[in-house]
Every structure is written in structure tokens, then in C-alpha cells.
Amino acid sequence: MNGDAAQLRKAQNPTRRVFSEEMLAYGTEDPHFIVMEADIGYSTFSYLFGDAFPQRYFNVGIAELGMFATAAGIASTGRTVVCGSYGVFITMRAIEAIRSFICYPNLPVKILSSHGGITAAIDGVTHQATEDIANMATIPNMTVLAPCDSASAAAAFRLAMQTPGPVFTRLMRDPLYEVHSGAASFAVGGSVCVRSGADVTILSYGDIVIQAIRAAEQLAGERIEAEVIDLYSIKPLDRRAVIDSVRKTGACVVAENHQRRNGLGYEVASILLQEAPVPFAALGLDDTFAESGAYDLLLDKYGLSADHIAENARRVVHHKNR
Amino acid sequence: MSRERDAVLRRVTTTAREIRLRVLDMVYTVQSGHIGGSFSEAEILAALYNHILNIRPDDPKWDKRDRFVLSKGHACPALYAALALRGYYDASHLNTLRRFGSILQGHPVIKTPGIDMTSGSLGMGFPIAVGMAIESHLIGKSNFAVYTLLGDGEINEGLVWEAAQTANKYRLGNIVAIVDRNYVQNDGFSDEIMPIEPIDKKFEAFGWRVWKIDGHNVEEVIDALEAARDYGDGPACIVAYTVKGKGVSFMENDRYWHGKAPNREQYEQAKAELEGAAP
């Protein structure tokens, strides 16, 4: 689809809520899994499941590290556990439990991680998960998903449940845009081309996909046709889609709400250096902490708005044509 | 009671009232921030900043100053108000809370005048305070005192108890930990989310001397802070029994007001109630 970004509807609910609503629905389909929470159930919306299935809901208080180690114990018996909290606390405080006792034994723990990137904008740095993808994707056996809208967030829950072993899903605090049409289908290791074009490939995930689409529209006005791909499955990554698109366009921009270092941009760069070296730019936090402030202002300051993406796309296209 | 004492009580009482009014204004203006836990700690912060702490607001980085760490960092609106009222920065900053470019970040950061340490990730502020106390007591021997304020939900974190052990091992006579026992955390009543009692006996078992007080009774707050400061033989803990949302009838004891901002009507009603409270 080469849709018009202005036509894309703002989602009614944030992806954290959509994911939890899907979990609630799945609760009746699968009576076996349980859910754990660390006192932010009203923020992750895991309370929806807790209200419906109180016997299968364990709120362990403000104790993220302990929660994941406890989840490992439950999951060691073969039972699937969904654990919810905020991205920073999950991927930093609890990382050793996740790495050594969930990923290493390859246990079925499905992680609901809210407030990814700088979407916890006004809360400031202690609540902004800007290294979460790097931390999680680096651990063997971990699957990492980052949906960008309601359809992909609901699908992410189901994919997590259907995929063996640990799965991390990065969700967002604020409502995003309904990027995907009803026809889109999702798979672990899949991707969705949300706009096709021959001049430059823009790769993204989560909340930045809408910025990429807006950038592509700006560029279309200048006769630069950008291809925009939603790489919601960060690990495993749809290498084929990336390589095929970049071989076609000959230029690539990656934009993500995350540190540049060790994010999707670094991953794609290492693939392209081997398979299809082209003019390339990776956008993200440039080895810096962010700050408190309105989300849009932060996106602009840290170089993740549509304008910044378009500017970098122009640059790589220019470089390619030289 | 001496006239001097009387003046202290009055100053702390008025400041606590003023802190609540400022917090209400801030959170209403920016439509974001944590009211419930700010209201429960108002008397404690007022007493610390207007009587207990050995500080120089015109020299915020003075190296011999007493340190304060708001371990329950989300309740920083009250701290920001207390610092402005004490003269660390102009009160006009208050309504920029959480905004782009503000010196008042969503959670405390060390670069704000008067803030001794970054906090906001629960459980971390307490071991940080213990670290400061070790430096002061055993290493640099500058002998400043360290105060830290924790939430009753926050003490769910195992890290809190690791720090409690450390403070006991080194018999830190210069640290005072205050637990804001307001009975409510994010998801509901603390004792339902995670039974944490007996808080006093737990700290005692960890080697701490414990005081239990009504955290809204200014006299008790001051007496306990002075006693804990002067104790000196080891780590001191004050369990302050408080009310989350204290001062506004419809906010009290309700998890909803942990992190929600009032609408206009709620703001007006809350303001009227706070203004009506005897100064």
C-alpha cells in the first residue's frame, strides 16, 4: 500500500493495552498460562487479566528482579509465564535472571515490556528504555518483537505464545497510528513493506514507523520514492526482505527510538556490509541520554522525526547518485 | 514549650501546607506528576528542609552539607516545592515540571540545584544513601548526615534489604531512613499487593534503631528526626504512618491518585480544601 500518512488513524489505545487485551482474550482459549506483575498492572494493563483470572495472576510487588527469577522457577516446570513491567526495569535490573535463568535454559517466559524508547517522555531518563532492544536481542534464544500499531501488537501476543522459549515484546506508553491494513499478516522473522519505492529503503519499527511513512511522503514530493519496511520482528530479523529491498534501491536509512549503538541500525549495517554495501545512515540516540519533555519535542531534538529521516534519505540518495 | 521551638513548629506546619498547594498547582498545570505520595510526605520534607538538614541553599554543592536522597523519586513534586520554598531556585520554575528544557525533570536528577542524587528507579536511592553514609562515616570522615525517604511499596525491593544489612554491618551512625507508610502503592493497597509488615521489627532485626510516628504530626516528625539524628550508635529508621493524598478528601487512600492529574473541577475542590486547612 502506498497510503497517505495523513489518512492513518491515531490508535484508540496504546500498544501496551492492546497486548494485554489480547492476553485477556487468550486467557480463555488457553487455560494453562499464568501472568506475573510487579505493581504496575494498571499501567501495563495486565490487571485486565488479573481481574478476570485472579487465580492465574501473581502481583509480586515492586520486585522486578525477583519476579523474573520466580518466573523462571515456574517456567522450569514447562508452564508458560507472561511477565509485565517497564522496559528499563526489565532489561536492566532483571537482565541477569532473564539471561541466565530464562534464556539459557530456554524457558517459556513471555515479556510484556512497556514504555519502550523515549515514550516515557515526561517521566525522564530513569523511565526511558533506550537500550532495551540491544540488551534483549544480544541474549541467545531470545525472540524480540516491537509492534507499531494495534494489529501488530495483538499479533505479537499470539506470536509470543506460539513461539517456544522466551519472547520479549516492546510496547509503548502512548497510542500510535494504525499503520497496518487488515490484510497484513505477521510472523516471527517476518516484516511488512508499508510503502514500496525504488530509490531508498527506510527501515524502522515501533513508534518510528509512522515517522518513516511521513518522511517517504515528503520525499515523494521531490520525486524520491522511498520503500518503508516495518521490521517488527527484530530478532529473528527478516534478512531476506532487507537485502532484497536494499539491492533494489541501493540506499538505506534505519531509524529507531533507541540508542544507535547496538540497535537495529548496527544489525542492518553488519548485514549490508556483507551482502549489499550501499550508502547508509542509522538514526537513534547518538550515545546520549534524553530528558523529560513532550514526546514530539524529544523526537525532534534527538533526530527521529520525519524531517530528520527525510533529510538523511536525501543524503544517502545523493551519495548513491554521485 | 520554648518560643524558639514554637517558631520551628509553625514554620514547618506552614511549609507543609504550602508544599501541598504548590504540588497541586504544578501537577494541575502540567497535567502530569505524582500527587498522592507527594502529599503523604509533605510534613517530613518540610521538617527536613526547614529544621533538620545542615544545608546552605546559596551554596548547594557545599561539601559538608547533609545529604538527602528521595528514594521514592516519583514523589519529587513535593521535593521541588520544598527546595523552591527554601530558596534553591525561583518558584517560577515549579510550573515547568516535566516540560522540555525544565530544570525539574520527571524524576530527580543530580544537576538540579539542591538535589543530591538522581533517583526514580525504586529501591536504588536507599543503597545510594548508604554509600554516601559510608563515605561520610568511614572514608572521608566529613561526618555529614544522610537522610533518605522510602515508600512502603518501594521496600518490596530486595535491594532495600541488602542496603539495610550493609548499614548495620558498618554501624552507620549517620544515616536516617524514613519509610513513608501510606498504605497505598501503584496497583492498590500495599498490604494486598505484598504484605510487608512488621516494618519496624524487620528493620530492628536488621540492626536498625526504629521510631514509629504519625507522619503528619509536625511535633512527632521533628522529635523523631532529631532523636534519630542524635542517636549515632548505628543506623536509624523512622516509620512514619501517613495518608496517601493527605489533605484532599477525595484523594486520600485511593490508588487512583498515585499518578493522576486533577481536572479543573477536582483542582478547584482540592485547592479549597487545602486552603481551608488550618495553617
Ligand SMILES: Cc1ncc(C[n+]2csc(CCOP(=O)(O)OP(=O)(O)O)c2C)c(N)n1
Ligand atoms: C524499580 C521501579 N519499579 C517500578 C516503578 C514504577 N512505580 C513508580 S511509583 C510506584 C509505586 C510506589 O509506591 P510507594 O513506594 O508506596 O510510594 P508512594 O505510595 O509513597 O507514592 C511504582 C511501582 C519504579 N519507579 N521503579
